[in-house]
Amino acid sequence: MTGAAALPDGGTDVLDGARLTLWAPPGLPEVRPGDDLGVLVGDLLAADARRTGDPLAEGDVVVVTSKVVSKAEGRVVRAADREQAITDETVRVVATRERPDGQPPLRIVENRLGLVMAAAGVDASNTPDGTVLLLPEDPDASARGLREVLRARFGLDRLGVVVTDTAGRPWRDGVTDIAIGAAGLRVVDDLRGGVDSHGRALSATVTAVADEIAAASELVRGKATGRAVAVVRGLARYVPGAASDDGGAAVGPGARSLVRTGPDDLFREGAAEAYARGFADGRAAPSR
Amino acid sequence: MTGAAALPDGGTDVLDGARLTLWAPPGLPEVRPGDDLGVLVGDLLAADARRTGDPLAEGDVVVVTSKVVSKAEGRVVRAADREQAITDETVRVVATRERPDGQPPLRIVENRLGLVMAAAGVDASNTPDGTVLLLPEDPDASARGLREVLRARFGLDRLGVVVTDTAGRPWRDGVTDIAIGAAGLRVVDDLRGGVDSHGRALSATVTAVADEIAAASELVRGKATGRAVAVVRGLARYVPGAASDDGGAAVGPGARSLVRTGPDDLFREGAAEAYARGFADGRAAPSR
Numbered sequence: 270m271t272g273a274a275a276l277p278d279g280g281t282d283v284l285d286g287a288r289l290t291l292w293a294p295p296g297l298p299e300v301r302p303g304d305d306l307g308v309l310v311g312d313l314l315a316a317d318a319r320r321t322g323d324p325l326a327e328g329d330v331v332v333v334t335s336k337v338v339s340k341a342e343g344r345v346v347r348a349a350d351r352e353q354a355i356t357d358e359t360v361r362v363v364a365t366r367e368r369p370d371g372q373p374p375l376r377i378v379e380n381r382l383g384l385v386m387a388a389a390g391v392d393a394s395n396t397p398d399g400t401v402l403l404l405p406e407d408p409d410a411s412a413r414g415l416r417e418v419l420r421a422r423f424g425l426d427r428l429g430v431v432v433t434d435t436a437g438r439p440w441r442d443g444v445t446d447i448a449i450g451a452a453g454l455r456v457v458d459d460l461r462g463g464v465d466s467h468g469r470a471l472s473a474t475v476t477a478v479a480d481e482i483a484a485a486s487e488l489v490r491g492k493a494t495g496r497a498v499a500v501v502r503g504l505a506r507y508v509p510g511a512a513s514d515d516g517g518a519a520v521g522p523g524a525r526s527l528v529r530t531g532p533d534d535l536f537r538e539g540a541a542e543a544y545a546r547g548f549a550d551g552r553a554a555p556s557r
Numbered sequence: 558m559t560g561a562a563a564l565p566d567g568g569t570d571v572l573d574g575a576r577l578t579l580w581a582p583p584g585l586p587e588v589r590p591g592d593d594l595g596v597l598v599g600d601l602l603a604a605d606a607r608r609t610g611d612p613l614a615e616g617d618v619v620v621v622t623s624k625v626v627s628k629a630e631g632r633v634v635r636a637a638d639r640e641q642a643i644t645d646e647t648v649r650v651v652a653t654r655e656r657p658d659g660q661p662p663l664r665i666v667e668n669r670l671g672l673v674m675a676a677a678g679v680d681a682s683n684t685p686d687g688t689v690l691l692l693p694e695d696p697d698a699s700a701r702g703l704r705e706v707l708r709a710r711f712g713l714d715r716l717g718v719v720v721t722d723t724a725g726r727p728w729r730d731g732v733t734d735i736a737i738g739a740a741g742l743r744v745v746d747d748l749r750g751g752v753d754s755h756g757r758a759l760s761a762t763v764t765a766v767a768d769e770i771a772a773a774s775e776l777v778r779g780k781a782t783g784r785a786v787a788v789v790r791g792l793a794r795y796v797p798g799a800a801s802d803d804g805g806a807a808v809g810p811g812a813r814s815l816v817r818t819g820p821d822d823l824f825r826e827g828a829a830e831a832y833a834r835g836f837a838d839g840r841a842a843p844s845r
Contacts (some may be wrong), residue, residue: 289777291577291791364823377823385728394762435762439727440673440825442764442817443745445772447729457731458779474682474723475729476775484733485773487764489577489790491746504776505577529730535665536727537654540829547835554840 282440286296291489291504292317293496297447300497302343305330306333306411307418308527309341314419317500329503330429331419332486335449336392336495338411338432344403351391353402358389364539369482377539382408383528384449386436408432408450409523416452427510429454439536448479451524455507478507479524574728577791578779580605581784588785590631594621594699596705598786602707605788616793618717619707620774622691624680625785626699626720632691639679639689646691647675653828661711665827670696671816672737673682674724696720696738697817704740715798717742720812721771727824734775736767737810743795767812 293476294317297309309335318324324330339345346354351372359378366375380389382404390404405411409432416430430481448456456479487500509521527536530537538546582605585597598621606612613619621815627633634642640661648667651673654663670692678692693699697720704718719737725731736744744767774787797809818825826834 285579289579289773290775292575301721320663324705349840366823379728435764438765440816440818440822441735441765441768442669442815443664443768445765445769475731476723477726477729477733478730478776479770480731481733484769485577485776487580487768488769498718527730528787530728534728535654535827535829536824538831539823540831541823543826543831543837544838547832547837547841548768548833548839550832551839552842552844554836556840 273345277399287395287503288554289485289501291485291499291501293486293499294494295489295494297337297497300337300350302345303538304341304342306338306341307415307422311419313420313499314423321380325419325423325425325428325487325500326502327425327427327510328508329425330431330482330501330504332413332431332433332456332490332499333366333412333415334490334503335390335432335434336396336528337454338405338408338415338450339402340396342405343398343407343410346391347395348393348399348401351388351393354391354401354403355389358391362542363537364542375455375487380404382449383525384434384436384531388525390434390436390449392508396425396518404434404556405432407410409452409525410450412450412452414419427445427453428506429504429521431479431482433486435487446483448477448524448527449480449495452521453508453513454479455509456524456527457520478504479527485508571577575791577773577789579773579784579787579789580775581778581787583782585625585785586626589626590633592629594626594629595661595703595710598703598778599710602785604789609782611714612735613707613711613713613788614790615713615715615798616717616796617713617790618719618742618770618789618796619703619790620719620721620770620778620787621703622778623678623696623720623722624684624690626693626696626738627690628684630693630699632692632693633678633684633688636681636687636689639676639681642689642691643677643679644728646679650830651825652830655686661816666717667818668692670737670811671817671818672722672724673758674722678722678724678737692722697740697813698738700738700740700811715741715793715794715796717792717809719770719774721774723775734771736771736812736815737766739767739810741796742767742770743797743817744810744812755803765815765816766792792833803805 297313300520308452358380361379364377377549378389379385391402412432414432420428431448435444435450458476458478490496585601609807646668649667652665666677667673681689698720700720704735719736720741721734722737723732746764748762778784
């Protein structure tokens with residue numbers, strides 16, 4: 270572990286020579302509707318601390334998958350109702366893709382959380398047979414609730430909580446985890462107005478810290494092992510305390526603030542859908 | 558640090574109880590065209606090992622920003638030529654956005670690396686005054702070159718290298734880092750054909766590991782500090798050795814394989830552009 274004093278760039282370094290450490294405590298039981306997730310996650314972290322001698326600390330971020338949040342909140346739907354569940358979660362269809370062998374088209378939609386996701390984020394992996402899971406009702410509220418339970422139990426002031434989900438991205442193969450809920454965390458690092466190492470103004474640099482935390486946590490949780498909880502240590506600079514300059518804003522703006530949709534969205538509609546709409550409008554337009 | 562023996566889920570756990578640790582050694586000098594980046598990064602990592610007593614190890618992943626790769630490769634263009642540089646790097650304009658105060662429209666394009674990025678990835682931050690930087694000519698090749706130099710210098714077999722850049726995403730606020738070059742690393746974790754913790758087949762789960770590594774590394778590098786190099790420890794399962802089952806494939810498929818564009822791309826064109834093209838075609842279509 271490097272110490273700040275040993276660093277060539279010394280005290281001006283916000284990273285302070287610290288390492289970023291992530292781990293995913295094993296042993297969370299199967300979560301069922303009505304379970305108190307705060308208690309289960311607290312028990313998991315307490316058992317992990319006993320085993321490792323390394324308890325949860327000020328400035329840590331606890332990352333929890335939306336899957337276990339949804340299970341605890343009873344957001345379970347019978348699998349036969351999957352297409353209806355997607356429709357119910359949908360605010361707006363963004364694009365569709367035909368699928369083989371008689372399956373209904375895959376819908377990429379904006380859901381009621383503002384998230385643009387395939388199948389509205391309705392998920393069928395790691396769930397009991399015959400069921401699918403909806404996303405939590407309000408993942409930022411879920412994160413705030415978890416944060417309060419864990420702060421009280423472990424006697425901490427500065428604690429961040431992130432609720433993750435897995436999403437595809439245009440133009441990139443594979444999925445990554447993103448933050449759909451957050452509390453006690455600055456979800457972005459807004460460097461606009463700052464300067465780079467040449468003293469030049471940093472332009473348009475707002476880093477989506479909460480999404481980077483979600484992605485990093487996936488690397489240590491791993492999909493196949495089904496671990497639902499990770500701890501991230503070393504990002505205390507993004508975890509303000511109740512008594513900090515942020516005061517009452519310490520809970521943070523939540524992951525909802527990372528959503529960017531609306532008229533300003535250049536990709537508010539799939540290319541084929543926009544073309545078809547344009548074609549129809551062009552055909553119906555009065556001739557010159 | 559947890560040991561595998563102490564874990565409830567024991568030996569079957571691919572994560573093996575290990576923690577993921579990331580750090581960003583300070584002290585890389587300003588990189589100039591013609592510099593041997595492999596030597597500079599090697600010197601940085603050697604100095605870091607002397608300071609911390611913790612040398613680069615088998616299975617580590619070294620992450621380097623494209624910015625210093627581009628600088629070493631002399632990919633510098635006078636700032637007055639910025640718009641022309643963007644045009645030269647562009648294969649296809651995907652969308653444009655008008656900008657205030659007489660600036661030329663922002664172009665989101667597919668560049669010659671297949672990456673869809675604002676301004677083709679041409680960048681003006683952290684560069685000397687009056688210049689902008691193009692992306693490396695071939696970031697996967699740059700990663701392979703760095704990997705060979707570092708493997709030889711530190712006497713390692715299993716070593717991954719990732720070259721990162723910063724990119725925006727549709728529908729999400731803020732930027733994250735992605736992998737635009739990679740070597741010695743499985744860039745995806747392909748779980749298709751595997752089973753989840755319920756024994757149910759995992760569907761369509763291909764995790765973009767290299768992008769998650771890039772995002773995680775940004776958290777410890779930090780934009781404002783301008784640190785260009787990070788080490789990621791704990792992902793050896795994605796870093797095959799030359800003598801492994803992967804044999805000659807140990808160098809990996811590269812980050813280019815994460816690019817997903819072409820006719821199958823639902824967002825190959827901005828909504829406004831697709832609509833306008835459809836409108837014109839509809840207007841020109843013979844009437845029924």
